[in-house]
Amino acid sequence: MQQNVERIAETFVQARRAGTAVLDFPGTIPDALAEAYAVQDHALALDGRRVSGWKVGKIHPPTEGENRLAGPIFADQIVVATEAPVAMPVFARGFAAAEAEFLLRIGTAPDPAKRTYSMEEAIDLRDAVHVGIEIASSPFPGINDHGATVTISDFGNNNGLVIGPAIENWRTAGIADWPVELTIDGAPIGAATAASMLDGPFGAARFLFELLAARGIALQPGDWISSGAVTGVHQVSVGARVDVRFDNRLTAACTIVAW
Numbered sequence: 259m260q261q262n263v264e265r266i267a268e269t270f271v272q273a274r275r276a277g278t279a280v281l282d283f284p285g286t287i288p289d290a291l292a293e294a295y296a297v298q299d300h301a302l303a304l305d306g307r308r309v310s311g312w313k314v315g316k317i318h319p320p321t322e323g324e325n326r327l328a329g330p331i332f333a334d335q336i337v338v339a340t341e342a343p344v345a346m347p348v349f350a351r352g353f354a355a356a357e358a359e360f361l362l363r364i365g366t367a368p369d370p371a372k373r374t375y376s377m378e379e380a381i382d383l384r385d386a387v388h389v390g391i392e393i394a395s396s397p398f399p400g401i402n403d404h405g406a407t408v409t410i411s412d413f414g415n416n417n418g419l420v421i422g423p424a425i426e427n428w429r430t431a432g433i434a435d436w437p438v439e440l441t442i443d444g445a446p447i448g449a450a451t452a453a454s455m456l457d458g459p460f461g462a463a464r465f466l467f468e469l470l471a472a473r474g475i476a477l478q479p480g481d482w483i484s485s486g487a488v489t490g491v492h493q494v495s496v497g498a499r500v501d502v503r504f505d506n507r508l509t510a511a512c513t514i515v516a517w
Contacts, residue, residue: 259293262286267301270412273397274305277517279351280397287408291322294410295473298329301413308333311482312470313392313416314462316455317406325456326465327406329414331484339390339422343499343511346418348395350516353402353415355394356494357487358440358502360433360452360459361421362387364481368467370474377457380464385479387428387459389504391512392484393418394491402491419484422502422510434458436505438488442498448489459485 262285269284288294302309311331317324337344348354365385368375395417401409409415425431433452440448452458462485470477494500494514501511 262288263293263296263300266297266411267304270397271301271304277349278397279349279399281399283398283400283404283408287404288411289407291324291327291407291410294407297411298413299473302330305332310336310480311419311484312466313414313419313484314466314486315409315414316486321406324406326462326486327410327414328466328469329410329416331416331419331482335418336482337418337420339420339510339512343513344420345515346391346393346420346512347515347517348393348417348494348496349397350496351399352397353395353399354494354496354514355491356440356442356500356512356514357392357394357491358438358448358489358504359390359392359484359487360387361390361419362459362463362483362485364477364479364483367479368471368477370471370476373468373471375464375467377460377464380467381429381460383467384463387425387433389422389425389502389508390484390510391420391422391500391502392416392487393420393512416484419482420510420512421482423508425508439503440489440492441501442492442494444499444501447492450489452488455486455488462486
């Protein structure tokens with residue numbers, strides 16, 4: 259198993275560094291979540307960049323009783339939105355998508371020895387919630403076609419994060435019921451509320467705290483959690499403009515460029 263773990267991790271890390279495509283999955287597809295996260299851990303060690311956030315995505319149908327997965331977001335791929343759309347790179351010959359997400363900032367680092375959290379405990383570790391865009395992209399075009407273990411194996415299919423405006427009074431703002439919209443080149447593509455997302459953005463944080471504690475990975479104040487695609491995973495092409503709108507007033511935008 260270890261040789262397979264190393265081969266998968268090394269192939270994806272090298273492809274991401276070079277901006278090249280991986281047309282076939284580079285090994286035997288992991289048959290368990292633990293093996294997939296072992297690939298991710300090995301890839302993190304090989305990559306060496308600082309991780310400043312984590313994406314959480316939905317597993318459907320659930321695998322091994324889990325309905326979510328996670329992947330790292332590197333510090334150099336986290337961008338603060340500006341008035342003009344920010345440029346976000348994707349793997350042009352791989353998979354590329356954009357997702358409207360609530361972004362949670364950690365205010366207090368979780369206790370690395372704590373393995374379970376109530377929703378209230380998870381909420382209390384946050385100090386801010388923003389709106390934003392996750393860029394999902396992988397050198398492997400079929401990353402979403404083979405189940406959760408393949409997605410986990412390549413950093414959870416993340417390739418960047420756009421941090422939009424902060425939500426004032428986020429604890430009492432009722433964000434689960436906010437209308438969220440995503441457009442591509444001005445065309446409406448997705449619309450939904452976070453109320454349809456399992457137990458919502460804060461449940462995603464609780465899942466992540468428990469998962470990373472089990473993996474021995476520490477979180478730091480200021481780290482971000484991209485809590486899941488509210489309107490869905492929307493594929494994009496190089497040159498596209500992506501806009502998101504939350505509660506009909508908070509917005510962020512990016513343009514898609516080739517890596």
